[in-house]
Amino acid sequence: MLSEKWISAALLLQLCCTGSGSCGKVLVWPCDMSHWLNLKIILENLADRGHEVTVLVSPDSLIIDYSKPSTLNFEVIPLAQEGDFFANKLNDFLDLATTVMPTMSRWQSARKMQEFLLQLTGRLKLLCESVVYNQSIMKKLRETNYDVMVIDPVVHCGELIAELLEVPFVYTLRFFMGGTVEKYCGKLPAPPSYVPVVMKQEKHRN
Template sequence: MPGKWIWVLLLLHLSCYFSSGSCGKVLVWPMEYSHWINMKVILDELILRGHEITVVRSSSAIFVGSNETSSMKFETFPSSFNTDEMIDIISENINLWTYELPRTSCLAYSPLLENLFMKFSDTWLNICKEAALNKELMSKLRKARLDVLIADPIGPCGEPTTLMETTSRAEIWLIRSYWDLEFPRPTLPNFDFVGGLHCRPAKPLPKEMEDFVQSSGDNGVVVFSLGSMGVNLTDKTANAIASALAQIPQKIIWRFEGKKPVTLGPNTRLYKWLPQNDLLGHPKTKAFITHGGANGIYEAIHHGVPMVGIPLFGEQHDNIAHMVAKGAAVQLDIRTLSSKDLLRALETVINNPLYKKNAMWLSTIHHDQPMKPLDRAVFWIEFVMRHKGAKHLRPLAHNLTWYQYYSLDVIGFLLACVATVTFLVIKCCLLAYQTVFKMGKKKKRE
């Protein structure tokens, strides 16, 4: 299941079931980490509009449902995994993808990436089976008379099916991207781009953090985060990064877990958690060092902050490449990262006004929309509820058989026509040849 459309983007799979009305019952099959962060924003908005939300989660869930105080209902089913085991499985896959997969050629990269995905898929397949075979859970869901299903396609579950069959049932696809990040390309009518739906105005920082930011003076601060999924930096890489950060006049706020780098400078503070959106929206923020996750990219676009991108895995390479192409970022490679490279990249992004100008241009595009991304996402979910689906927007290609989809029937017909014409031409030539040959023999005899 390769490709940005499956793995970098949050796609919402919507299928309408029974009743209609202004308020509905929504069943949610979520995924972890940044996927849940985006989905929760949508769910909280649906709750504010009076909808009843039920989230199905396994007992091994990491982010989903942890310390939730909202009015959404959680249905938890037992899993053979525990939370720590799930964290270890995901971390192992991410570190393998980041550091071990060869990038010298597609032939070397693709088979190993496929094996990695297969291991990851087997884990989620097991969780899906545990949910589908849980009679108590299934009985509750059948009695709930649900109106709509919102599911992340990385982990759909249910009756035996294929990824193609599952995705073909989707009424509406909400893509976690927008044209400030993407390049123009054709899309289908049941696709809508809602990138940045989680972005919001910056809130005041905690006092201790605000004091540190204010101490930076005119130099400002640099925000540094490699995301919520806990990629393990080697000691060598961490020390190279810390050494580079110590050489710039800005203050650094770094989201970091692990052994403190020995080269850490006095201008750098380490935190296990950051109010990232609020920091990026702070007027003293000069640059953002990011792994290129969709959430961080859109928060930086929202607030007009230029970036130094260090992509690790998945669609992050594409995201940073897009930002580089639009002149709002500089890209580095985590595998070959040196202190000198990072220092040069930071000085370029901070001191060259063109990067800030381009970042603000993208921010202007992001804000200049007729409808906010979150409102648009909620509109389409409610649209599906009101109309009991959106069949009129679904492409008819989903109704074709595999040989029709690939035009094999048309190709077969054309090949048959060519073969028939070729056969007739050859037969005619042979017949003409035989006629001329016989006439020549007859003349010789005479």
């Protein structure tokens, strides 16, 4: 049997041959609700591995609780108009998704969803302007020198922020038809396996 001395030497040699990694700085443009629950797990794992993760968050976020202690850093976006806008729209969306759209054809459902999303445009525009036109926030983000930006494509403006900061970005999911935007703009790999996409109902899961 090998002596403890030789075992220790072998372990030391393995450690010396192990490649080293470097930690980076990650800026996140998230979407609320279930999208955040899925993304949060990934971000917390990144933080546990030593990466610096900063999340841009709206003050009226529904479930992104930036007031609790966390391994993630939160940059709260100051808004001129605050209130229960997203909470009210959530109730509208739940009624639309569970009561209205199931009775419609695919085309009618798509049109109805488009109408709902257009109602959110004004609020999302305000959220975007509150970041890109805020010189103090943009200055702080630039000085941090982020390595990459993680963007949920459901919420507009993430791409613009990444462009202004001159950092590469990746999308959190395939949201657009055929995944073309995510593949060519967000650099998200397109796996060969079947992955469900939006605007497609899975009847066998009902």
